[in-house]
Amino acid sequence: MIKCLAKNFPDEKFIILTRNGDTFKDCQNIYTPFIRCFFHRVYKKFISWLNKLFGKQSSPDLWVFNKFERLLYKNNIVAIIGGSIIQNFNFPKYKSFSFPVFVIGANAANNLQGSALLYYKKFFAECSDCCVRDSYTKNLFADSGVRLAPDVVFSYLVNRVSKKKKVTFSVIDPKKAGLTQYREVYYNKMAEIAKYFYLGGYKIELVSFCQLQGDDLAVLQIKKLIEQCDIECTTIFYDGTNGEDVIYAIAESSYVIATRYHSFILAILSDTPFFPVIYNEKMYNYLKDIDYSGEVIKLNEIENLNSDVYTKNLSIKTNKDMLVKNAKMQFNGLENYLKNE
Numbered sequence: 001m002i003k004c005l006a007k008n009f010p011d012e013k014f015i016i017l018t019r020n021g022d023t024f025k026d027c028q029n030i031y032t033p034f035i036r037c038f039f040h041r042v043y044k045k046f047i048s049w050l051n052k053l054f055g056k057q058s059s060p061d062l063w064v065f066n067k068f069e070r071l072l073y074k075n076n077i078v079a080i081i082g083g084s085i086i087q088n089f090n091f092p093k094y095k096s097f098s099f100p101v102f103v104i105g106a107n108a109a110n111n112l113q114g115s116a117l118l119y120y121k122k123f124f125a126e127c128s129d130c131c132v133r134d135s136y137t138k139n140l141f142a143d144s145g146v147r148l149a150p151d152v153v154f155s156y157l158v159n160r161v162s163k164k165k166k167v168t169f170s171v172i173d174p175k176k177a178g179l180t181q182y183r184e185v186y187y188n189k190m191a192e193i194a195k196y197f198y199l200g201g202y203k204i205e206l207v208s209f210c211q212l213q214g215d216d217l218a219v220l221q222i223k224k225l226i227e228q229c230d231i232e233c234t235t236i237f238y239d240g241t242n243g244e245d246v247i248y249a250i251a252e253s254s255y256v257i258a259t260r261y262h263s264f265i266l267a268i269l270s271d272t273p274f275f276p277v278i279y280n281e282k283m284y285n286y287l288k289d290i291d292y293s294g295e296v297i298k299l300n301e302i303e304n305l306n307s308d309v310y311t312k313n314l315s316i317k318t319n320k321d322m323l324v325k326n327a328k329m330q331f332n333g334l335e336n337y338l339k340n341e
Contacts, residue, residue, distance in 0.1 A: 003030075003156075006029050014031065015032075077101075078099060079334060101127045107134050107286075120141065129336075132148055149328075150290075153262055160251075161248065161252045165201060166202055167197045167255045168205045168256050168257070169259075170259050171222055172260060174279065175214065177279045177299070179299055179300060189302050194222070205235070206223055206234075207246055208235075250270055256273070257274070258274045259299070268320050269320060271317055273294075273317055275313045
């Protein structure tokens with residue numbers, strides 16, 4: 001999503017906080033100076049040592065955030081871009097800001113309430129522009145002046161490639177999604193679906209979109225189950241630097257079993273039919289917004305899923321034209337501000 005932002009504004013300089021600066025090494029207008037600087041590396045090691053010595057949990061990134069906050073008060077523009085950033089937790093004490101803030105491509109958790117809801121209503125009302133990506137969030141903050149446009153990733157250009165007889169699986173660790181009791185059932189069902197398509201002559205590929213959320217572990221567990229059935233499969237682990245490999249894997253597939261949100265977005269962009277496995281309301285809300293006509297399954301109901309259902313979407317392609325056209329509206333607020341600056 002950040003690369004989409006940078007590519008839409010090639011003449012602007014973006015300074016970001018990240019734990020992996022290599023993710024953006026191909027973007028000439030993205031800078032990660034704090035993470036790469038020698039002093040910060042030494043500082044992080046020193047704080048980690050103090051934490052071990054005194055049994056504390058001080059953040060080794062505190063210096064970075066303090067330095068970044070000081071930068072904001074030098075008349076810079078802040079662009080907050082990212083999906084599920086509107087949560088019931090991890091929001092700071094509210095304080096007014098004098099610099100322009102733009103929120104791009106966000107969505108709210110379905111259980112947002114109480115002080116968190118009030119915080120974000122006040123925050124968005126003060127922003128220079130706020131554009132969300134689903135109707136649920138738009139309606140939740142209707143009195144805060146938020147706009148609605150398709151997901152930012154629909155603004156990304158995916159090259160057309162030749163399709164292979166291959167099914168790509170985007171998988172998750174249900175434990176990380178609060179669905180621990182369905183973990184074994186989910187893994188077994190993914191292996192069962194892989195076996196069905198493999199026997200039908202398809203190649204199988206497993207993709208991890210997010211190491212932090214346990215996708216790597218899920219890929220390895222499902223791969224193990226698949227190989228116990230003497231089925232060959234390939235794997236891709238997204239590490240922040242190989243995004244094009246993930247996109248290509250989906251683009252060349254005949255079908256995608258999509259559990260991660262952006263796996264089905266990329267499937268639509270590459271004209272690849274997909275079967276969604278829904279583990280939270282974010283995905284359900286967005287599929288409803290785009291009037292998706294195919295079959296879906298909720299992860300907590302996956303045990304009884306059969307081939308009559310998960311093969312129905314093989315011939316369904318979602319029209320992407322309006323989604324691609326309107327996705328750039330996410331950047332309208334920032335674009336207008338820069339033009340008039």
